[in-house]
Amino acid sequence: MATSSRKTALTALSEVTENEGYSNIVIDKAIRAAELSPRDAALTSTIFYGVLEKRLTLDFYIRKFLAKPKQKLDGTVLNILRIAVYQMMYLDRVPDSAAVNEAVLCAAEYRRGQYKNFVNGVLRSFARGWHEVIIPEDDLSVRYNIPQPIIESFKKDYGETVCIDLLKAMSERAETYIRINPLKTTADDLIQSLPENTAEKAVLQNALCVHGTGDVTGLPGFAEGKFHVQDLSSQLLCAFVSPQPGERLADVCAAPGGKSFTLAEYMENTGVLDAFDLYKGRVNLIKKGAERLGLSIIHAAVRDAATGVCEKQYDRVLCDVPCSGLGVIRRKPEIRYKKQESFKELPALQLKILEHSAQLVRPGGILFYSTCTLRNAENGAVVTEFLKCHPEFEPYDLPETEGISHTVNEPKFMRTMMPMDHGGDGFFAAAMRRKTETGKETKR
């Protein structure tokens, strides 16, 4: 039996807030289970992501209309209030009365209706008074919906001014980028085959920005392997790696495969590309994608990048390590609520992966390190520590890319990419070269 949009959003939000589910997986599952019409599914998705993104602002407002602002609220009741308040504050097309009535209906079905009057009362006073409430100028956390510890970390690593620019950029919606498969099509041909005004060329060659298309996997050309979805910063990282046709490359943390696919395209599907990941299910995603794109040089296999055995040597090795993901908050809003303690172990694991993978690099070959986070402890600090302990490696400068600026001032072998630089996600890249006995340069 079909269920309402708000009820479905509530189920999905509880799954994310209480069980730390991944937003994209949780919402897809909830919408399928509720058998919603496409229109209701779109509304559910808007409410679900909106509440996740704006949670700190919503909670700030809700507390202004509680009799006891510090009172601890039941998790489900709080989510019912957030859903209604989000609609009243941000969705012009939903009348306040509809948002309140739906919330009261949800409350009536929860715990034998014991919170029904409470929800009704809070929402009615909110509807009357919220326009008068002002968020204090200096409350960046509520203003930009980023928890204070993350703001402190941005300030410490990048300074106050960059931090504020970053918070602003992170509150914008992220664009969707796709990567053309040059083995099968060209940017011009693909743009022509898509509905008018849905795609335009991005700043990097073979990158397109697409808008208003909904699920891109339904677009013409996807099933034929003419493109894959990949953020612009991730594509820029591949431009840094820039493997040549015929080379040997290992991507040691490769799933779901976005970078491996682009790198194999750089190699014109010649040479060797070994794409590893720790989890079998995720390795299967690489296999499926490579098959769809016709990238036969990709060999995907399960391997632990921190301990796994591999006898081969490669020209280039990419370590796109697991990280806290603070650079992709726009796409995965729940990341901002992860507990800071969960980040503690990451630098040690990242360094371990980097050191173990360094053994795979041939003399004169290049080792790349990347993350999708904006935290020096997981970025520059890991690479600096690696170079300190491995004199057999030296910094290898990354190229400048025409039309792309970078905010952070750092050595040329490191590059921090921020959403305000070019619209892509927050990423970090670094490159190091294994010295040869003769010290001869490797061609780029």
Ligand SMILES: C[S@@+](CC[C@H](N)C(=O)[O-])C[C@H]1O[C@@H](n2cnc3c(N)ncnc32)[C@H](O)[C@@H]1O
């Ligand atoms: C940032 S994601 C990689 C994204 C991928 N490079 C892409 O562009 O699609 C990090 C990956 O590392 C994998 N991973 C985590 N720990 C690992 C380990 N010890 N060895 C290998 N892979 C690992 C995760 O399963 C995840 O797929």
